[in-house]
Amino acid sequence: MVIVIRFKRFLAVALLLIATVCVFLMLHEKNQYENLVYKTMPVSSELTEVYTPVIKNIIRARNKAMLDNDAESIKFMYDTVKRYGIWAFEHEQKKIKYLHSWAAKQGAKFTDIDSVFKIRWVKEKDNKATINFSEITEYAYEYENKQGVLNRLRIATYHVMDIAVEPDNFIIAKEWYTDPFEDSLSPQSLNTEDSKNFILSREERDFSGLNERRVKAVEYADLYCAAGPDERYFFQYNKNYKNYNSLGGDCANFASQVLYEGGKFKKTSVWNYYKNDGSQAWVNAQSFKNFLVSSGRGSVIVYGTYDKVLKLSYKLLPGDIIAYEKKGKVVHISVVTGADSRGYSLVNCHNTDRYRVPWDLGWSDKGIKFWFIRVHY
Numbered sequence: 001m002v003i004v005i006r007f008k009r010f011l012a013v014a015l016l017l018i019a020t021v022c023v024f025l026m027l028h029e030k031n032q033y034e035n036l037v038y039k040t041m042p043v044s045s046e047l048t049e050v051y052t053p054v055i056k057n058i059i060r061a062r063n064k065a066m067l068d069n070d071a072e073s074i075k076f077m078y079d080t081v082k083r084y085g086i087w088a089f090e091h092e093q094k095k096i097k098y099l100h101s102w103a104a105k106q107g108a109k110f111t112d113i114d115s116v117f118k119i120r121w122v123k124e125k126d127n128k129a130t131i132n133f134s135e136i137t138e139y140a141y142e143y144e145n146k147q148g149v150l151n152r153l154r155i156a157t158y159h160v161m162d163i164a165v166e167p168d169n170f171i172i173a174k175e176w177y178t179d180p181f182e183d184s185l186s187p188q189s190l191n192t193e194d195s196k197n198f199i200l201s202r203e204e205r206d207f208s209g210l211n212e213r214r215v216k217a218v219e220y221a222d223l224y225c226a227a228g229p230d231e232r233y234f235f236q237y238n239k240n241y242k243n244y245n246s247l248g249g250d251c252a253n254f255a256s257q258v259l260y261e262g263g264k265f266k267k268t269s270v271w272n273y274y275k276n277d278g279s280q281a282w283v284n285a286q287s288f289k290n291f292l293v294s295s296g297r298g299s300v301i302v303y304g305t306y307d308k309v310l311k312l313s314y315k316l317l318p319g320d321i322i323a324y325e326k327k328g329k330v331v332h333i334s335v336v337t338g339a340d341s342r343g344y345s346l347v348n349c350h351n352t353d354r355y356r357v358p359w360d361l362g363w364s365d366k367g368i369k370f371w372f373i374r375v376h377y
Helices: 002-037 045-068 071-077 083-106 192-200 212-223 251-262 285-294 311-315
Strands: 108-125 128-143 146-166 169-177 298-304 321-326 329-339 345-349 353-358 368-375
Touching: 045 071, 045 083, 045 108, 045 128, 045 146, 071 083, 083 108, 083 128, 083 169, 083 192, 108 146, 212 251, 212 329, 251 285, 251 329, 251 345, 285 298, 285 321, 285 329, 285 368, 298 311, 311 368, 329 353
Parallel strands: none
Antiparallel strands: 108 128, 128 146, 146 169, 146 353, 298 368, 321 329, 321 368, 329 345, 345 353
C-alpha cells in the first residue's frame, strides 16, 4: 500500500513537471515568434517572388471564408494533423464566428473584405518556409436599414507563418500574429437585440464644428496609424519616436503623440518624451489614462461595461480617448477619429494598428470595461 501511494505521488509530481516544461516551451516559442516580427532581416528577392503568390492565395481564401462565414472552406490549407496547424485553423474559425456575431449585434452586414500585404523576409530550411509579412485588411460594411451606404475600416496585422512545402502544395503548419479580435474569441453570445435596435435608430453625426486642435489631432492619428488613407504611410509609424510594440505595446505612445504633435498639448515633468524614450505616463496605458484625468486635460464621460456605456459613446468627439480595462487594469488606449453612417464612434490606434474602426470591435469580452474620456483641447 505504501509503495502504491508513493508511486501515485511520484506520478503526480512527474505529470506536473512535464506540464510545466510544456508551458515553458510554448511561451518561449511564442516569444521567439513575437521577436521575429520586429526584427529587421534582409529580404531575398528570389524567395519573395516565389512566396508572394502563395501568401496572396492564402489571404484571398481567408478573406472569402470570413466574408461568407465559412471556416470549413479553408480547413484544407492547414496541417490539422499536428497541434500548431490545428491551433492556427481554430483561431481563424473563432475569428470568423466573432466577426459575424459582432455584425449581428450592430444590425450590419459585411459586404467586402480585401487586403494588401508586404513580405518582409522569407527563410527556407528543409521542407519548410518561414514567412514574415505585414497585412492591411479593409472591411466594408453596411447597416441593414441603410443599405448601399458603405463604411470602411482598416486593420494592420504582422504575421510569422510556417509553411510546409509539399509536392505541388503548401500547408500552413504554424502562424503567429497579434490578432485585433484576440480579446473577443472566447465563446459567448453578444446581446444583439437591445444594442441592435438602439444602434439602428441613430443618425449620422456632423463634426464640421470641431476646433482646430481636434482636427489636427485626428489628422496626425490618420497619418501615423499605419493603415490610414495615404498608402505611402502603410505600415509606417512616426520615425521620430521609438516603437514600443516589442516592449509591451505602442498604443499609449501613439495616443501621446496624437495629443502632443496634433493636439499641441505641452509636455510636463510627468508626461514627457525625451532622448528617444517616453515617461511612464507617456507610454503606459494605465498611467496615461491616470495622468490625462488627474491633470485636468481630460475628464471621464462614463466608465463601465458595454451595456452601460453604449448610449454615451455617441457623445464622444474626434480627438477624445477610449481606455480599455481588463481585470482592473487599463491594457489599451485608442483615439476617437470619427463616426460611421449610423453615428457609431470610430477609433485609430497602434497594436494592433487600426484606422477608423468601430470602438468596440475586438473588445466584446464581457469582462472588459471602457473609460470614455473627453479631452479638453
